[in-house]
Amino acid sequence: MKLKIITILLAGIFLTLSACQRETKPVKRFASITGLKADKLATYKGLHAKAWPSVLNKIKDCHIENYSIYLQKINNDYYLFSYFEYSGDDFDGDMKKMAADPDTQRWWKETDPCQQPLPEAAAKKEIWTNMEEVFHTN
Incomplete structure (x- = not known):
């Protein structure tokens, strides 16, 4: 009986280690x-305090994780900083899928008028300006 219990425990430990x-x-x-x-x-x-569940689901469906938006006031102007991690294999395809989603389009019709694009984004008829990563550590 003890041997059987030890074997089961060892098998469980092995499976746990394999998964890790x-x-x-x-x-x-x-x-x-x-x-x-x-x-x-x-x-x-x-x-954003009551983000639409369908939009949140589409974000996950498009392989976006750890998505955050931060707010900062500098002088008299407000700025939003966005951060997310992408875990998919086709970023452009997933972004097109998100942009084609009717609920996401309705969400953007609500949020876009609130935002003031920086000049380089406005010139491209975009809202957000991509930022360069200069440092990262785990």
């Missing part, structure tokens, strides 16, 4: 920045 040793898929990190119109601050915060 599996390679995790590398993620790509993305950060971007945009302005926020001061008169839309409450609206923007309110939208």
